[in-house]
Each structure stands twice: as structure tokens, then as C-alpha cells.
Amino acid sequence: MLDESKIAICISGLFRKGCDTSLKNIYKALPYDTFYLHWEGYDKPNVPNCVFVPEPKYDYHCTLDTKTKPDCKIYRSAYRPPNPPHDRGGKMWWKPNYYNNTKECSKQLLAHYYLLNTLPEKYETIVRIRYDLLVSTKVDFRPYLELAQNGVCVGFAGSYQGMRGPEQKLTPHINCNCNNCSSWYMWDNMYFHPRHKFKNVQKFHDEKNLLGAEWGLYQVLCDQWKDRNFLNVWGGVAVLRYLSSLPEEWINL
Numbered sequence: 001m002l003d004e005s006k007i008a009i010c011i012s013g014l015f016r017k018g019c020d021t022s023l024k025n026i027y028k029a030l031p032y033d034t035f036y037l038h039w040e041g042y043d044k045p046n047v048p049n050c051v052f053v054p055e056p057k058y059d060y061h062c063t064l065d066t067k068t069k070p071d072c073k074i075y076r077s078a079y080r081p082p083n084p085p086h087d088r089g090g091k092m093w094w095k096p097n098y099y100n101n102t103k104e105c106s107k108q109l110l111a112h113y114y115l116l117n118t119l120p121e122k123y124e125t126i127v128r129i130r131y132d133l134l135v136s137t138k139v140d141f142r143p144y145l146e147l148a149q150n151g152v153c154v155g156f157a158g159s160y161q162g163m164r165g166p167e168q169k170l171t172p173h174i175n176c177n178c179n180n181c182s183s184w185y186m187w188d189n190m191y192f193h194p195r196h197k198f199k200n201v202q203k204f205h206d207e208k209n210l211l212g213a214e215w216g217l218y219q220v221l222c223d224q225w226k227d228r229n230f231l232n233v234w235g236g237v238a239v240l241r242y243l244s245s246l247p248e249e250w251i252n253l
């Protein structure tokens with residue numbers, strides 16, 4: 001049985017154009033106690049009781065300079081060093097702006113960590129959502145909330161360019177070997193997790209060893225606990241900038 005009184009919806013990231021509208025989907029799809037964090041120094045988001053903290057500073061590249069390396073084919077493909085003259089290596093070494101665009105991509109983990117630290121003790125089942133995400137109002141997330149309540153971490157993704165809205169079907173990728181999957185890689189557009197597993201994030205950052213994006217999420221929720229108790233699920237969410245639909249349509253998607 002899902003204990004709704006212990007669920008906290010934690011929203012962080014950057015509040016962009018369209019987020020006023022997309023928040024309504026979150027309230028309908030996941031109608032539980034909701035908390036917000038935003039970095040200082042930006043336009044203030046239109047949300048109640050927002051926590052503001054200074055944006056973290058980076059003097060290392062989160063992935064290239066970290067001691068921990070993901071055991072992941074997606075990582076190996078992107079970060080493989082060049083071997084001149086015939087091998088230009090992974091895209092880290094030649095794709096324009098890739099270095100800068102990925103340097104600080106563990107920042108969302110710090111944001112979520114800071115917000116979690118402000119939550120009352122009673123919240124044990126945690127949902128993290130970025131502001132600029134459209135969450136489907138047409139799918140049932142409850143089975144996955146129940147999994148998180150029982151100790152399983154669940155990551156969601158599902159965006160592609162030009163889509164009208166989130167896919168209205170949730171598809172778990174179990175032991176999957178598709179191009180978006182790896183056993184050391186947790187999808188992070190939205191994720192559900194037991195609160196007690198989201199620990200040591202500041203410590204990793206202070207040690208210059210906090211990985212970015214999907215690798216960092218796996219590092220925090222699974223690798224540091226030496227377990228693989230997670231599930232990636234495709235569908236139910238879409239990042240706003242990929243959408244071809246109008247904001248007035250979103251609530252029905």
C-alpha cells in the first residue's frame with residue numbers, strides 16, 4: 001500500500017519559459033506535498049516557499065576529472081581518448097562545446113541534495129523533477145512510487161525532438177541494451193528514490209568526485225551503496241524544449 005503522507009515532490013533546476021504552465025501537470029499527476037529550490041541570482045520562480053541557495057562553483061570537470069569512472073558503454077564511447085593520427089576519440093574530444101556543456105552537469109544533484117536537507121523527517125519517498133519537464137497526466141505513476149517506497153530507485157526519461165507530449169505509456173527497460181541504457185546509468189529527468197539513499201553528495205563534490213547527469217545519479221543512489229537496486233522507465237515525461245505542442249494543450253497530454 002502506498003503511503004502518500006510520506007511522499008515529497010521536490011522541484012529544482014532552472015525555471016524557464018513555460019514552467020508556470022508545466023507545473024500544473026505535476027500538481028495533477030503527482031498531487032502530493034511539494035517543495036521547491038532555485039539558485040540565487042536568477043528571476044524568481046512563481047512558486048510558494050521556494051528555497052534559494054548560491055549556485056555551486058566548479059574547479060573540476062564532473063566526469064573527466066573525477067576519480068570514479070562510470071562502468072558504462074555510453075561513457076566509454078563519449079570519453080574514449082583520441083589516438084592520433086587516425087582516431088579522434090569520443091565526442092568529448094571533438095564535439096563543439098561538449099566539454100563546457102558537461103563540466104557542471106552534476107549541479108542538479110547538488111540542488112536536489114540541498115532541498116532534501118530542508119525537508120521535515122516524515123518524508124521518506126522522494127520524487128525529484130526539474131522545472132522544465134512536462135509530466136503526463138495520463139499515466140499512473142503509483143506502481144513506481146510504491147517501488148520507491150519499498151527501496152527501489154526509479155529514473156524516467158522519454159524526450160525526443162518534435163514530440164507533442166510525453167509518451168502515455170510507461171516502459172521499464174530491464175536488462176536492456178538499447179542506445180539509451182547501461183547498467184551504470186540512471187535516467188534523471190524525473191526520479192523516485194528512498195530518502196536515505198541520497199547521501200554524501202556534498203562530500204563527493206568537495207572531493208571533486210561527483211559525476212554528472214545520469215552517471216552521477218547512479219553513483220549517488222546505487223554505486224556508493226554497492227547495489228543495483230534501480231529501474232529505468234521510458235515515457236511519462238518530456239523536456240519542454242523538445243515539444244511541438246502549445247502550452248494550452250499540455251494539461252491534457
Ligand SMILES: [Zn+2]
Nearest residue numbers: 173176178181
Ligand atoms: Zn533500454
